[in-house]
Structure formats: C-alpha cells, structure tokens
Amino acid sequence: MSFAAVDIIRTKRDKGVLSDAQIDWVVAAYTRGEVADEQMSALAMAILLNGMTPGEIARWTAAMIASGERLDLSKVGRPTVDKHSTGGVGDKITLPLTPLVAACGAAVPQLSGRGLGHTGGTLDKLEAIPGFGTRLSNDEFAEQLRTVGAAICAAGDGLAPADRKLYALRDVTGTVEAIPLIASSIMSKKIAEGTSALVLDVKFGAGAFMREVADARELARTMVELGKAHGVTTVALLTDMEWPLGRAVGHSVEVEESLEVLAGGGPPDVVALTLALAREMLDAVGLGDADPQEAIASGRAMDSWRALVRAQGGDPDAPLPVANEVETITASADGFVSGLDAYAIGVAAWRLGAGRARKEDPVSASAGIILHRRPGDPVHAGDVLMELRAEDAAKLPAALEVARGAVGLAEVPPAKRPLILDRIS
Structure with missing residues (x-):
C-alpha cells in the first residue's frame, strides 16, 4: 500500500491518529529515500507538537525495528540483559556495570554510542584504552557474549537503519525532544539487538536530557510499555543528574574511576548506582540470588573487565592517556x-x-575534569574545588570561565538529594 507523504503530515498536523499502514509506509519509504528529508522533518515537528497515542508509538517502534535486522542471541548460553542510560555528565556506569553483571552469570549485549554536546559517550571513554576496538560484526558480538559474557560496541549498520537516519534529521531540525521519537529511537535499537531483558536508567536534572521529573517519568513509562509489547522484560529507574556522577568527567579519567569501583573503591554515588542497576538486571533474568558486591570483593568483576578489554583488542595493563595542561579552581571563602x-x-x-x-568531530582522550569537592563537602578559602585537564593550554580559559560558575558555596550544606527517585515496571 502506498500513501502520499503530505497526507500523513496533514493528519498529524491536525492532531489526527496515524494508521498502522501509514506508519509502516512512511518509515519504510523514508529509509529507502522515497520520502524527502523536508517531509520527514515536517512530520517530526508535528509529532513533537501534537504527540502520539501509545498505539502509534508502538507501531512506529515496530516499523523502525522492521527497517533492518534483528539479532538472534538465543545460542549465547546465558540469559541476556542490557542497560540503557538516557545520558548525563560523569555517567560512566556502563563501564563497571557490564563486566560486573557478566561476572554474576548473565550476558550483557551493550550497544553504546558516542557523546554529543555536554554529555559523554561510552564508546569515547573505552577508546581511551590503548587498542580497544568498538566495532564488532554480528557474529563476533554473539561469540564474545558466549565466551566472555559481555560486549560493549557500536550498533551495526543493519540495526534499525530508519532510526539512524531519523536521529540525524531530528538533531538539526529542533525535534530531538519529542518523547515518542526518543522512546522509539532507544527501544528500536535495544529490541533489535536481541536482548531478553532491559533496565533503563532515565535521568532528570540540570545535566540530563529531560530536566523535569515529569518528563523523565513519561519517557520511562513509554519505554517500559514498548519493551513489554515486544516481549522484552523492561524496568526503569529515575535517577538524579542535577549534579555530576562521581568525581571524574571525561574519558580516560572516567575509565580510571570505573576501575576504582571494580577494585572495591570509587565514589559512593557511582558505587550505589552500579549496584542498584546490577541487582535490577540480575533480577530481570532470574539471577537475583547472585551477589554483585561479592563479585567485586572476590575480584571476579575485575577479571571480567580484563577479559572484555582483551577480547576487543585493548590492553588492560596499558597506561591511560594523561593531559599535559592542568588548571585548578579554588574556593573563595569558607563554607560548604x-x-x-x-x-x-x-x-x-x-x-x-x-x-x-x-x-x-574528534575528542581528546585525556581532557576532563576532576571534582575535588562535591555538594555537601565543607571547604576553606583556597581549597581546590576542581581540576581541569587539557592537551591544549589554549582550551583552558573558555573552560575555566564556565566551570567557575558551576560551583555554589554557602554557609550551610544543601539538602540531600536521593540518587534514585523512582522505579517503574
């Protein structure tokens, strides 16, 4: 069945409901190049402004999955469970979490992305490790899950190609914020990768894509329902991104902090969120009796990390890149x-x-920020609040300007904020 793209645009512009056939056609036709970018841009804007019904979102997601291949992980030999974060600052949780869950008996098919703008990307962090490769074929991906129990790599070109094309368009047309399109974008890739269970880390706050709790909750509920509709056990946690996670923000510095967690240390918030997500992932695939804290204490989680790095061509013993230029920001007064x-x-x-x-654009593996003080910490005038690192000294002044304005000082400590606000299943 064929349709006119302009009729579909008009339907959604006028707050109508698209039929299954209309959705199937427009997604497939856009993927084939038969619907022009300007037409899909108009439709995306209409969706942003007028929304979609749950049925429309489910069908749109199914159409994007159908635009490419769906991996079969049934022969991996372990229950498969993945985690997806909506992104934030200092969010290195995938790095310690993936080998930790693998050490507890599950297989973690982690398809990750790169950073854009103020948020970091998992693949960029991992490429700070000398030799680490982020491209795996479908066969290599499945085999590594079978033998190592974990893989962290980029999604192949064959998975949800409609999403890849539409995502690039949304990025330049002011339609990234459309919740139906966010949810279908994330879930089409996760469902296509073949995992049997999925745990979502949906963030809210200043550093999150969704700043308001209500928007984050709506997105989480939408994605949980999409997962269930496609036979994927799905749970979401709403987590705070008002402040950065941990003390390290960057690539090599976040790898270092992740290794601290796997060695039994690390910042309390990073440890707490890693363990909470690990328990959710293990519960989702019937491995709730496994103890992630024991896997860290015994060294099994670190062994799993080293096996993962080696399997993807990296050297777990190689030194990580270190920046040449360092500048500090200090406290101007006593307080908190x-x-x-x-x-x-x-x-x-x-x-x-x-x-x-x-x-x-290329990124610097060694550039980043180390937070010496976090909200609630007492300080004295002259204490170092944070350390800025760069390869190029010319980049420091502009970074210092914005970083100085990021820190607030007061005579009393702030109220404590719960790291995990809610669980949606």
Whole structure:
C-alpha cells in the first residue's frame, strides 16, 4: 500500500491518529529515500507538537525495528540483559556495570554510542584504552557474549537503519525532544539487538536530557510499555543528574574511576548506582540470588573487565592517556559546596576537548575534569574545588570561565538529594 507523504503530515498536523499502514509506509519509504528529508522533518515537528497515542508509538517502534535486522542471541548460553542510560555528565556506569553483571552469570549485549554536546559517550571513554576496538560484526558480538559474557560496541549498520537516519534529521531540525521519537529511537535499537531483558536508567536534572521529573517519568513509562509489547522484560529507574556522577568527567579519567569501583573503591554515588542497576538486571533474568558486591570483593568483576578489554583488542595493563595542561579552581571563602551544575561541568569538559559539536568531530582522550569537592563537602578559602585537564593550554580559559560558575558555596550544606527517585515496571 502506498500513501502520499503530505497526507500523513496533514493528519498529524491536525492532531489526527496515524494508521498502522501509514506508519509502516512512511518509515519504510523514508529509509529507502522515497520520502524527502523536508517531509520527514515536517512530520517530526508535528509529532513533537501534537504527540502520539501509545498505539502509534508502538507501531512506529515496530516499523523502525522492521527497517533492518534483528539479532538472534538465543545460542549465547546465558540469559541476556542490557542497560540503557538516557545520558548525563560523569555517567560512566556502563563501564563497571557490564563486566560486573557478566561476572554474576548473565550476558550483557551493550550497544553504546558516542557523546554529543555536554554529555559523554561510552564508546569515547573505552577508546581511551590503548587498542580497544568498538566495532564488532554480528557474529563476533554473539561469540564474545558466549565466551566472555559481555560486549560493549557500536550498533551495526543493519540495526534499525530508519532510526539512524531519523536521529540525524531530528538533531538539526529542533525535534530531538519529542518523547515518542526518543522512546522509539532507544527501544528500536535495544529490541533489535536481541536482548531478553532491559533496565533503563532515565535521568532528570540540570545535566540530563529531560530536566523535569515529569518528563523523565513519561519517557520511562513509554519505554517500559514498548519493551513489554515486544516481549522484552523492561524496568526503569529515575535517577538524579542535577549534579555530576562521581568525581571524574571525561574519558580516560572516567575509565580510571570505573576501575576504582571494580577494585572495591570509587565514589559512593557511582558505587550505589552500579549496584542498584546490577541487582535490577540480575533480577530481570532470574539471577537475583547472585551477589554483585561479592563479585567485586572476590575480584571476579575485575577479571571480567580484563577479559572484555582483551577480547576487543585493548590492553588492560596499558597506561591511560594523561593531559599535559592542568588548571585548578579554588574556593573563595569558607563554607560548604551548595551546588554543582552538571550541565555547566559538561560544557566545561566539552570546551577542554572531551566533547564534540558534531558526530564526526574528534575528542581528546585525556581532557576532563576532576571534582575535588562535591555538594555537601565543607571547604576553606583556597581549597581546590576542581581540576581541569587539557592537551591544549589554549582550551583552558573558555573552560575555566564556565566551570567557575558551576560551583555554589554557602554557609550551610544543601539538602540531600536521593540518587534514585523512582522505579517503574
């Protein structure tokens, strides 16, 4: 069945409901190049403004999955479970979490992405490890899951190609924020990868894509329902991204912090979220009796990390890149750190070279920020609040400008914020 793209645009412009046949056709035709970018842009804007019904979102997601291949992980030999984060600042959780869950008996098919703007990307962090390769064929992906229990790599070109094309279009047309399109984008890739269970880390706050809790909750509920509709056990946690996670923001510095967690240390918030997500993932595939804390204490999680790195060509013993230039920001008075704007810290790291404005831009593996004080910590005038690192000294002034404004000082400590606000299943 064939349709006119303009009729589909008009339907959604006028707050109508698209039929299954209309959705199937427009997604497939856009993937084939029969629907022009300007037409899909108009439709995406109409969706942003007028929304979609749950039925429309489910069908749109199914159409994007059908645009490419769906991996079969049934022969991996372990229950498969993945985690997806909506992104934030200092969010290195995938790095310790993936080998930890694998050490507890599950297989973790982690398809990850790169950073854009103020948020970091898992693949960029891993490529700070000398030799680490982020491209795996479908066969290599499945075999590594069978033998190692974990793989972290880029999605292959054959998975949900409609999403890849539409995502690039949304990025330049002001339609990224459309919740139906966010949910279908994330879930089409996760369902296509073949995992049997999925745990979502949906963030809210200054450094998150969804700043408001209500929007994050709507997105989480939408994705959980999409997962269930496609036979994937799906759970979501709403987690706070008002302040950065941990003390390291960047690539090599976040790898170092992840290794601290796997060695039994690390910042309390990173450890807490890693363990909470690990327990959710293990429960989702019937491995709730496994103890992730024991896997860390015994060294099995670290062994799993080293096996993962070696399997993808990396050297787990190689030194990580270190920046040449360092500048510090100090406290101007006695008191307490009252706030730490995650968005501003992310922008500062981006200006240091850790982020990119376009997907094809290179990033610096060694650039980043170390937070010496976090909200609630007492400080004295002259104490170091944070350390900015860059390969190029010329990048420091612009980063310092925004980083200074990210820290608040007060005479009393701020109220404590719960790291995990809610669980949606």
